[in-house]
Amino acid sequence: MSNPLTDFILGTGGFFTIAxxxxxxxxxxxxxxxxxxxLHMLMAVELMLNAVNLSxxxxxxxxQNLDGQILSLMIFVVAACEVAVGIAIIVRLFKRTxxxxxxxxxxxxx
Amino acid sequence: xxxxxxMYFAFGIVAIAGGLVLLFAKHPIRGAMGLLATxxxxxxxxxxLQAHSIAIFQVIIYAGAIMVLIIYFIMLLDIKSEDxxxxxSKLFWIGGPILALLAIFFIYKLxxxxxxxxxxxxxxxxxxxxxxxxxxxxxxxxxxxxxxxKYLFAFEYVSTLLFAAIVAxxxxxxxxxKGRKNE
Numbered sequence: 001m002s003n004p005l006t007d008f009i010l011g012t013g014g015f016f017t018i019a020x021x022x023x024x025x026x027x028x029x030x031x032x033x034x035x036x037x038x039l040h041m042l043m044a045v046e047l048m049l050n051a052v053n054l055s056x057x058x059x060x061x062x063x064q065n066l067d068g069q070i071l072s073l074m075i076f077v078v079a080a081c082e083v084a085v086g087i088a089i090i091v092r093l094f095k096r097t098x099x100x101x102x103x104x105x106x107x108x109x110x
Numbered sequence: 111x112x113x114x115x116x117m118y119f120a121f122g123i124v125a126i127a128g129g130l131v132l133l134f135a136k137h138p139i140r141g142a143m144g145l146l147a148t149x150x151x152x153x154x155x156x157x158x159l160q161a162h163s164i165a166i167f168q169v170i171i172y173a174g175a176i177m178v179l180i181i182y183f184i185m186l187l188d189i190k191s192e193d194x195x196x197x198x199s200k201l202f203w204i205g206g207p208i209l210a211l212l213a214i215f216f217i218y219k220l221x222x223x224x225x226x227x228x229x230x231x232x233x234x235x236x237x238x239x240x241x242x243x244x245x246x247x248x249x250x251x252x253x254x255x256x257x258x259x260k261y262l263f264a265f266e267y268v269s270t271l272l273f274a275a276i277v278a279x280x281x282x283x284x285x286x287x288k289g290r291k292n293e
Contacts, residue, residue: 005115005158008112008118010232011231011232013115013118013231014230014231016118016122019220020122020125020126022217022220023126023129023213024126024129026210027126029209030205030206030209031129031132033199033209034201034206035198035199040141042180043132043138043145046176047145050148050172053152053164057156061159061248062231064247066252066253069161069163070253070256070257070261072161073257074264074268076168078268079176080176081274083176083179083180084179088279088283091186094187100187
């Protein structure tokens with residue numbers, strides 16, 4: 001009844017998966033905070049959403065429950081909306097200022 | 111070692127490497143390629159975790175639609191190279207190691223919480239038969255059945271969100287109802 005893949009997923013694979021999730025989320029947040037380009041910030045948000053998706057799908061497999069997979073499909077749709085709106089904003093900012101470096105967007109300072 | 115377990119480790123390492131490429135590559139097209147590698151590796155991990163429909167959606171929606179949109183948009187912008195001469199914020203060499211140490215601390219706490227217990231995650235599982243998984247778990251049949259009956263309200267709600275995003279994009283680029291630019 002028990003095959004090696006199932007034993008791995010329920011055992012040491014859990015630690016490996018959650019370590020991957022933590023590392024991907026940390027890389028995404030470091031990219032979002034310290035890369036001063038709007039494109040990199042947009043892609044870093046995608047990376048963090050992907051990390052959360054991996055943890056949802058792992059725990060969905062662990063509990064044999066489909067709720068996590070459905071929630072991750074919702075996250076796909078939210079990510080698509082976010083990319084569409086974000087790209088529209090970046091195009092408009094680029095048309096106005098001619099650059100995508102956030103250090104030059106100083107007119108919003110109070 | 112089982113082939114699936116080997117591929118699971120390989121996909122995880124490729125995912126981390128793609129994230130590091132996104133962090134350190136100078137040009138955004140290289141970062142986008144790293145992100146694409148991460149997404150495809152995560153699709154492989156989903157398939158090994160028996161989420162077959164989510165793996166297909168990951169390849170179609172993320173790698174097929176969203177990444178193509180981002181790459182097309184990088185091509186469209188024609189950005190000058192001065193934007194990449196200062197790729198990191200000045201505080202990166204202080205804050206980056208602090209955040210990396212925080213992530214390593216989280217992993218260490220996770221490891222010490224497990225404490226060498228091989229079945230720590232199996233003990234977490236609430237299902238009565240954790241090892242005997244049904245073969246159709248995560249397949250498209252049971253997935254769509256659950257999605258369109260139990261979660262029908264969420265489905266409609268998400269379609270409303272998509273419609274709102276379309277309205278928001280048209281409003282941001284400021285077209286009037288005949289499609290002319292409205293500055």
